[in-house]
Amino acid sequence: xxxxxxxxxxxxxxxxxxxxxxxxxxxxxxxxxxxxxxxxxxxxxxxxxxxxxxxxxxxxxxxxxxxxxxxxxxxxxxxxxxxxxxxxxxxxxxxxxxxxxxxxxxxxxxxxxxxxxxxxxxxxxxxxxxxxxxxxxxxxxxxxxxxxxxxxxxxxxxxxxxxxxxxxxxxxxxxxxxxxxxxxxxxxxxxxxxxxxxxxxxxxxxxxxxxxxxxxxxxxxxxxxxxxxxxxxxxxxxxxxxxxxxxxxxxx
Amino acid sequence: xxxxxxxxxxxxxxxxxxxxxxxxxxxxxxxxxxxxxxxxxxxxxxxxxxxxxxxxxxxxxxxxxxxxxxxxxxxxxxxxxxxxxxxxxxxxxxxxxxxxxxxxxxxxxxxxxxxxxxxxxxxxxxxxxxxxxxxxxxxxxxxxxxxxxxxxxxxxxxxxxxxxxxxxxxxxxxxxxxxxxxxxxxxxxxxxxxxxxxxxxxxxxxxxxxxxxxx
Numbered sequence: 001x002x003x004x005x006x007x008x009x010x011x012x013x014x015x016x017x018x019x020x021x022x023x024x025x026x027x028x029x030x031x032x033x034x035x036x037x038x039x040x041x042x043x044x045x046x047x048x049x050x051x052x053x054x055x056x057x058x059x060x061x062x063x064x065x066x067x068x069x070x071x072x073x074x075x076x077x078x079x080x081x082x083x084x085x086x087x088x089x090x091x092x093x094x095x096x097x098x099x100x101x102x103x104x105x106x107x108x109x110x111x112x113x114x115x116x117x118x119x120x121x122x123x124x125x126x127x128x129x130x131x132x133x134x135x136x137x138x139x140x141x142x143x144x145x146x147x148x149x150x151x152x153x154x155x156x157x158x159x160x161x162x163x164x165x166x167x168x169x170x171x172x173x174x175x176x177x178x179x180x181x182x183x184x185x186x187x188x189x190x191x192x193x194x195x196x197x198x199x200x201x202x203x204x205x206x207x208x209x210x211x212x213x214x215x216x217x218x219x220x221x222x223x224x225x226x227x228x229x230x231x232x233x234x235x236x237x238x239x240x241x242x243x244x245x246x247x248x249x250x251x252x
Numbered sequence: 253x254x255x256x257x258x259x260x261x262x263x264x265x266x267x268x269x270x271x272x273x274x275x276x277x278x279x280x281x282x283x284x285x286x287x288x289x290x291x292x293x294x295x296x297x298x299x300x301x302x303x304x305x306x307x308x309x310x311x312x313x314x315x316x317x318x319x320x321x322x323x324x325x326x327x328x329x330x331x332x333x334x335x336x337x338x339x340x341x342x343x344x345x346x347x348x349x350x351x352x353x354x355x356x357x358x359x360x361x362x363x364x365x366x367x368x369x370x371x372x373x374x375x376x377x378x379x380x381x382x383x384x385x386x387x388x389x390x391x392x393x394x395x396x397x398x399x400x401x402x403x404x405x406x407x408x409x410x411x412x413x414x415x416x417x418x419x420x421x422x423x424x425x426x427x428x429x430x431x432x433x434x435x436x437x438x439x440x441x442x443x444x445x446x447x448x449x450x451x452x453x454x455x456x457x458x459x460x461x462x463x464x465x466x467x
Contacts (some may be wrong), residue, residue, distance in 0.1 A: 051370055087376045098371035102389045102466050111385065112375040146467040164375060 002027050002062060002089075002168045002199050003048065007069075009056030010043055017043045019223040021057070025168060028197040032210035032231070035220035036246060041203045044220070045170050048201070049092045053077065061089045062167065088117075091161035095173040097153045099145040099160070105132070106141040109160045117164065124163070131159040135189055151182030155189055162193075169193070171202040187213075207250050211235050219243045253432050262440055265424035269444075272341060272410045272420060277403065279346035284353025291358060302354075309351035315415050318344040322416050341413045349406060356398045360391035393463045400456040407448050421445075 003025045010018040017040045025031055033041045046052040048059065050066070054075045058068040066086040067077045077083065099108050109131065110124035119127075132138045135155040137148075145153055154174055161169055171190065175183040187209050193200065194213050204210055210217055210231060217234040219227045219242075227240045238244045253261075291302045309317070322340040325331045333339075364387050372382040411422035425441035428434070 049374055051373065084376060087374070090374075092374045094367060094371065096365075096367050098365075098367035100368065100371070100386055102393070112377065115381060115385065116376040144466045160375070 001025070001060070002029075003201075004060040005044075005048060005057065006060070007057040008044070008047060008054050008059075009075075010040075010047060010052065010054050017223050018047070018054075021223070021225060023218060023225060023228070025199060025201060027167075027199055029199055029216065030194045030214045031201045031216045031218060032214035033201065033203045033218045033220060034205070034207065034210055034246075035218075035226075039220040040223040041220050042172055045092070045172050045201065045203055049090050049170055050083065050087060051092075061086050088164065089167045091164055091166035091169045093154070093157050093161055093169065093171045093174050095176050097145075097150070097157045097177070099153055099156055101145050104142050104144055105137070105148070105156050108145070108156060109163045112160070113163050127163055128159065131162055132156075134192070135159050136185075149182060150178045151185045154178065154186045158186075158189055158193075168199040168201065171200065171204070173203050173205065175204070175206060207235065207247070219246065221246070253428070253434070255436065258428060258432075258434075258436060259440060261428065262421060262424050262437065262444075265419055265421040266444055268418065269410045269413075269420040269422075269448075272345060272413055272418075273407060273448075275342050276345040276349055276406060276410075279342065280349035280353055283346060283350035285357055287350050287354035288357035288361065291354065292361075306351045306354060309348055310355075314344070314348050314409060315412050317348055318412060318415050320344075321347075337416055337418060341416055341418055345406075345409070349402070352402055353399070356395050356402065357391065359398070360395040361387065363394055364390055393466075396456065396460045396463070400452070400460075403452055403456065404449050407452060408445060411445075 001024050005024070006022045008018050008021040009016075021040070021044060023031075033044065035041050043052060047054050054067060056069050056073065056075050059066045064086075065078070066083070067075055070076045078086070100111070103111060106125065106128055109128040110121065113119040113124040113127065114121060129138060129141065132141055135158065137152050137155055140148060140152060140156075145156070148156065154177075158169075158174075174190070175186050178186065183206065187206060190200070190202065191209075191213050202210070202214070212231075214231050216228060217231045218225050219234060219238075219240075221242055227234055227238060227243045234243065235247065238247060287302060287306070290298055291306075293299050293302075318341060321344040322337065325333055325336065368386055368390070369382060372386045377385065410420060413420050414423040414426065417423065421441050421444055425437040428437040
């Protein structure tokens with residue numbers, strides 16, 4: 001198991017966003033999370049990547065506990081120092097790309113490896129150029145984010161995350177901010193990563209993509225996992241009424 | 253008094269004006285950043301203190317503040333500080349301008365999208381690295397026009413040092429104009445301020461241009 005999240009609880013004030021969520025991700029697995037907006041998908045991803053703190057449950061990466069619930073029922077995280085190790089395990093690709101506008105494409109990708117992981121400039125650049133080649137945008141290395149299309153920016157964001165060599169890569173609706181014609185180029189890259197057995201968790205509204213690429217689908221609604229399983233089962237023979245109802249919307 | 257002597261007498265004042273201007277910027281630009289960061293401190297006492305400081309500084313005339321800095325030590329605490337005139341002017345200007353710069357910085361910092369912080373956090377940058385490498389460079393670009401405004405105001409505000417009888421350009425112009433019954437010193441002072449600000453404009457434009465490579 002790369003990641004285990006057990007009995008995760010998260011609330012914003014009175015609002016319970018995640019209710020006793022448990023799931024795990026194996027090495028090389030691609031998990032898609034689908035569900036209506038407000039179902040807690042993004043929050044789950046943000047908890048997994050430590051952008052949000054959980055209120056209960058445990059987060060385990062590579063068999064090591066990053067957070068657990070203590071005897072008093074409070075979620076406790078490892079020390080600030082130890083946290084750095086856990087952050088290194090996971091990468092996140094945002095819906096809004098969040099590239100650094102003042103850095104060139106190349107610098108966007110090499111800055112964190114150089115200044116967070118202390119990798120030499122030559123090595124970081126070699127890795128970055130290889131990744132940009134893979135993303136089909138090696139010619140953009142010296143451009144700035146504003147000069148790129150949304151699809152290109154998102155591919156840079158994927159390269160930036162991969163340059164940190166994470167064990168698992170999370171995608172938070174990676175194509176939701178893109179025109180339909182740009183969506184394809186980003187999905188193609190994710191598909192290619194799946195073929196290379198990159199461990200990934202993708203929150204998405206692209207149902208055909210989720211069905212084709214993932215090994216497992218999670219359907220979330222109201223802060224719980226309503227149904228999960230093989231994508232063919234979930235999409236073609238959903239067991240739960242709520243799942244059927246949700247998928248029907250996409251058939252129209 | 254010939255025009256040449258007038259000019260050479262006033263040149264000394266120009267030097268003093270330039271000194272106030274430079275020292276104020278050197279002191280208030282970094283102090284403003286510290287103030288802006290303290291305003292976001294997690295301690296309510298610190299935040300309250302900073303808000304009060306900014307409120308008082310912006311709510312009272314700089315001229316009055318200069319008088320308080322100069323005479324305050326004696327009238328409030330009975331302390332006589334030798335040679336306090338020039339330091340009092342610099343302290344007054346720095347403390348005043350830092351408050352304005354702090355508010356400009358705060359506006360800039362708050363306009364950076366939260367996604368920039370989150371991207372940096374996920375990539376493992378420390379808080380300091382995030383601020384120095386990701387946030388600050390973008391803030392500087394955003395605040396440049398407001399800073400230019402403030403710097404231009406400062407050039408003209410230096411004339412307030414006349415309140416403490418410091419012999420900068422404006423004080424000298426008034427004195428010479430009175431003693432020589434001449435209008436010329438005012439013309440010289442006016443040209444001096446205008447040229448100084450023209451240089452400021454050109455310099456700030458250059459800096460802004462140098463950051464035009466991204467949007």
